[in-house]
Amino acid sequence: xxxxxxxxxxxxxxxxxxxxxxxxxxxxxxxxxxxxxxxxxxxxxxxxxxxxxxxxxxxxxxxxxxxxxxxxxxxxxxxxxxxxxxxxxxx
Amino acid sequence: xxxxxxxxxxxxxxxxxxxxxxxxxxxxxxxxxxxxxxxxxxxxxxxxxxxxxxxxxxxxxxxxxxxxxxxxxxxxxxxxxxxxxxxxxxxxxxxxxxxxxxxxxxxxxxxxxxxxxxxxxxxxxxxxxxxxxxxxxxxxxxxxxxxxxxxxxxxxxxxxxxxxxxxxxxxxxxxxxxxxxxxxxxxxxxxxxxxxxxxxxxxxxxxxxxx
Numbered sequence: 218x219x220x221x222x223x224x225x226x227x228x229x230x231x232x233x234x235x236x237x238x239x240x241x242x243x244x245x246x247x248x249x250x251x252x253x254x255x256x257x258x259x260x261x262x263x264x265x266x267x268x269x270x271x272x273x274x275x276x277x278x279x280x281x282x283x284x285x286x287x288x289x290x291x292x293x294x295x296x297x298x299x300x301x302x303x304x305x306x307x308x
Numbered sequence: 309x310x311x312x313x314x315x316x317x318x319x320x321x322x323x324x325x326x327x328x329x330x331x332x333x334x335x336x337x338x339x340x341x342x343x344x345x346x347x348x349x350x351x352x353x354x355x356x357x358x359x360x361x362x363x364x365x366x367x368x369x370x371x372x373x374x375x376x377x378x379x380x381x382x383x384x385x386x387x388x389x390x391x392x393x394x395x396x397x398x399x400x401x402x403x404x405x406x407x408x409x410x411x412x413x414x415x416x417x418x419x420x421x422x423x424x425x426x427x428x429x430x431x432x433x434x435x436x437x438x439x440x441x442x443x444x445x446x447x448x449x450x451x452x453x454x455x456x457x458x459x460x461x462x463x464x465x466x467x468x469x470x471x472x473x474x475x476x477x478x479x480x481x482x483x484x485x486x487x488x489x490x491x492x493x494x495x496x497x498x499x500x501x502x503x504x505x506x507x508x509x510x511x512x513x514x515x516x517x518x519x
Contacts, residue, residue, distance in 0.1 A: 218350075221507040225353040233360035241367040241374035246485035247309050247463065249373035253481055254473045260312035266408035271363060285407070286363055292406065294356040297398045301348030304339045304394060 226294065233286030237271075238279050309378060309459060309486075310403065311418055313411030317470035324466070325416025331424050332397060338390040347391075350509050354383055355395045357500075359402065366492050368485075375489030380426030381433075381455040382497045385448050386509050389431040396423030417466060421459050429458035445498045452494035453487075460486030 244252060251257025268274075268288070272281045316324075358379035365374035379399070383392040397419050403409040410418045430451035437447045464482040468475030504510075 218508075221509075222349055222353050225357055225507065225509075229353070229357045229360040232357075233363050237360070237363035240363060240365040240376075243365070243367060243372050243374040245309065245365060246373060246375050246460065246489045247311065247482070249371075250478075250481040250485055251315075254477055256315055256467065256472045259314045259472070260411075261314035262408055262411065263313045264405070264408065264412040266404075266406055268406055269408040271407050271409070286360065289363075289402065289407065290356045290360050293359040293399060293402055294352045296402065297352035297355040297395065298348060300394065300398060301339075301343070301351060302345070304336045305343040305345050305348055306340065 226290070229290045229294075230287050233290045234283045237286050238283060309418075309422060309456075309463065310400075310410030311414045311421075311463065311466075313413050315411075315470070315472060316414060316417060316466055317472075320466050320470045321413055321417060324414075324420045328397075328416045328419040328424060332393060332419070335390050335393040335397075339394065343391060347387075351383075351387060351391060351395055354386065354504070354509060355398050358383065358395065359399050361496065361500075362399070362403070368488050371488075373485060375485075375492050377493055377496050378422050378426045378456060378459065380422060380459075381430035381448065381452040381493065382500055382504075384427035384430045384455075385434060385451060385497070385501055386504055389427050392427040392431075393423050396427060399423075421463055421466075425462050426455040426459045430455040444501065448501050449494035449498045452497035453490035456486050456490035456493045457483060 248257055251260070268285045271285045271289070273285050276284070358377070361377045361379060365376045367374050380392060380396055383395045387395070400410060400418050400422050401415065404412055404415050404418065433451040433454050434447060437450070460482040461479065464478035465475065467473055467478040
């Protein structure tokens with residue numbers, strides 16, 4: 218099972234770190250509807266995140282979003298492990 | 309589908325957060341009873357995979373718009389509804405806090421939509437088709453499509469209830485775009501499920517689990 222988990226993490230890192238660079242820059246369905254209906258202008262942000270819009274501030278070029286994606290994958294995995302430990306059955 | 313700050317009314321934000329808290333409390337209760345520790349790393353991997361897949365916006369041909377996977381239907385097929393709410397909540401929360409994707413004040417609503425409604429809609433499809441002769445690939449395609457369209461419908465109702473735009477316009481526009489995006493969700497879900505099955509990424513490792 219360890220091997221399979223490693224494989225899936227590797228695939229996820231590849232998707233977040235490389236494939237994501239090819240992602241469409243167009244607005245998603247919700248934003249697009251918001252443009253058409255005019256409500257997306259009200260959008261704002263109450264929180265300043267460390268990596269807004271999946272880029273690392275101060276780092277230029279594709280490296281920035283690639284790294285941000287990889288950090289996100291690692292963070293998601295680790296945080297879920299902690300959460301699962303707390304929320305799962307006691308051994 | 310990540311709703312930013314500043315759009316929905318405070319009432320809807322509070323109502324969405326309240327519903328999410330109640331459902332997630334129930335999810336935690338369920339996992340304390342049923343979630344084996346051995347399943348946690350597998351679910352963690354799927355959470356990481358869904359995070360990655362959500363980054364890849366696919367273009368909608370001929371339109372200046374894109375869509376991306378939600379992943380609720382994928383996780384719901386593999387793990388069932390309750391564990392999926394925990395997986396999706398982890399993803400949606402990290403996106404809001406670390407990447408400013410989805411407003412922090414909308415977190416409760418975004419969890420409700422993507423971590424609860426989406427897998428719930430897919431789970432209903434799986435339940436209805438469980439004993440049918442429909443092939444798994446078609447079932448998960450339908451589950452994926454339905455999950456996106458139902459989530460878009462709920463998101464439109466939230467806009468209407470917030471008096472941002474009329475119910476009719478919100479429903480029409482959001483459902484139209486997401487009926488197209490849902491095809492992508494269905495195709496990706498259908499493509500990933502066989503690989504996940506091959507890796508025995510089922511809760512408890514039981515085959516043919518559809519619930």
